[in-house]
Amino acid sequence: xxxxxxxxxxxxxxxxxxxxxxxxxxxxxxxxxxxxxxxxxxxxxxxxxxxxxxxxxxxxxxxxxxxxxxxxxxxxxxxxxxxxxxxxxxxxxxxxxxxxxxxxxxxxxxxx
Amino acid sequence: xxxxxxxxxxxxxxxxxxxxxxxxxxxxxxxxxxxxxxxxxxxxxxxxxxxxxxxxxxxxxxxxxxxxxxxxxxxxxxxxxxxxxxxxxxxxxxxxxxxxxxxxxxxxxxx
Numbered sequence: 514x515x516x517x518x519x520x521x522x523x524x525x526x527x528x529x530x531x532x533x534x535x536x537x538x539x540x541x542x543x544x545x546x547x548x549x550x551x552x553x554x555x556x557x558x559x560x561x562x563x564x565x566x567x568x569x570x571x572x573x574x575x576x577x578x579x580x581x582x583x584x585x586x587x588x589x590x591x592x593x594x595x596x597x598x599x600x601x602x603x604x605x606x607x608x609x610x611x612x613x614x615x616x617x618x619x620x621x622x623x624x625x
Numbered sequence: 626x627x628x629x630x631x632x633x634x635x636x637x638x639x640x641x642x643x644x645x646x647x648x649x650x651x652x653x654x655x656x657x658x659x660x661x662x663x664x665x666x667x668x669x670x671x672x673x674x675x676x677x678x679x680x681x682x683x684x685x686x687x688x689x690x691x692x693x694x695x696x697x698x699x700x701x702x703x704x705x706x707x708x709x710x711x712x713x714x715x716x717x718x719x720x721x722x723x724x725x726x727x728x729x730x731x732x733x734x735x736x
Contacts, residue, residue, distance in 0.1 A: 554730070
């Protein structure tokens with residue numbers, strides 16, 4: 514089944530404790546992206562990647578890091594999480610040319 | 626002016642009614658238009674996409690684009706309780722660049 518898999522689905526952590534949210538896709542897609550979704554603010558892009566070793570900032574990159582060492586994986590790293598990073602996070606991937614994103618099921622992160 | 630504007634709702638309609646969901650946008654370069662459906666506690670899923678102006682139909686769903694008015698619509702015929710979800714519009718200028726999302730409209734179909 515074609516899908517984007519994120520882990521974990523739920524995470525509660527403390528301020529300052531580094532964490533990684535994993536994302537993997539099995540569709541051989543070129544593009545991958547991370548979004549956060551907050552009430553009243555909608556989906557905001559954090560980082561995106563157009564291919565292996567090619568990443569760029571989205572609208573809200575502060576406090577986040579990404580890497581794209583393999584085509585299928587695009588982990589999101591929070592080096593020192595803060596409470597304002599409490600949010601619902603989505604990883605998504607799409608093919609070259611015009612196509613909509615396929616989204617993962619989301620990771621609900623709470624930073625206390 | 627925001628690039629993409631979408632009424633957040635909630636919009637409540639009785640089962641069987643025709644639903645109209647809309648977005649306006651300001652960037653005349655947008656050519657690719659998408660509608661996503663998001664159920665509670667799930668990721669958005671692509672419902673339909675269109676290129677440039679015109680209509681596209683898929684079962685009970687019709688997507689309409691009016692580039693002259695910078696206005697897009699999604700119509701749902703014979704609405705069902707299972708259509709209750711948040712609907713997000715999205716658009717981009719070229720097929721391979723950044724996709725801009727609306728904030729979504731919450732839709733409730735009342736049995």
